[in-house]
């Protein structure tokens with residue numbers, strides 16, 4: 001593909017977003033958190049290297065026993081481990097949940113901060129998690145959460161170049177071509193799209209809703 005002008009890339013991104021909205025609307029989280037920012041933070045921390053479905057199986061018991069950050073701040077880490085032991089990295093995650101709850105109680109008056117930088121001070125919360133919480137809990141997008149789906153799709157669409165080899169660099173590339181009003185929806189939409197069409201293995205390029213906008217389409221390659 002010849003080098004694409006920035007204006008053309010921005011237009012292609014706009015068209016991609018149009019199709020995503022038509023297909024998925026605003027998208028929605030598949031994590032259960034009952035509209036509570038604290039539960040969302042916990043669920044997203046638990047979802048690292050795990051499916052949302054696996055997380056949704058353990059959070060009802062977790063939040064029944066520890067409904068608020070005050071309850072979880074006083075928990076014994078071994079008891080939390082018992083509840084979430086079916087998840088990968090459950091020991092580190094249990095420790096982070098208790099530590100982040102303590103920090104919420106001690107430094108944030110028990111309230112999850114509506115701020116990307118403050119969120120990242122919480123143990124176990126990196127930029128991706130903080131972006132998810134900002135968009136999902138507060139509807140206040142300050143970036144785009146780049147998970148494995150968003151990273152893969154951004155690169156296949158060539159919205160991020162080879163030098164954008166980390167989630168942070170890929171996010172920067174996306175923020176430079178998508179207007180802020182789209183940031184809220186891209187992660188949800190692309191997660192759904194990544195599961196349905198642009199799978200890691202054997203993407204369904206032949207039926208893909210943005211095939212004509214994708215420089216990596218295998219359908220076109222095999223047709224030519």
Ligand code: SF4
Nearest residue numbers: 198203205208214217
């Ligand atoms: S055409 Fe294929 S590679 Fe491109 S976005 Fe669609 S599924 Fe992914």
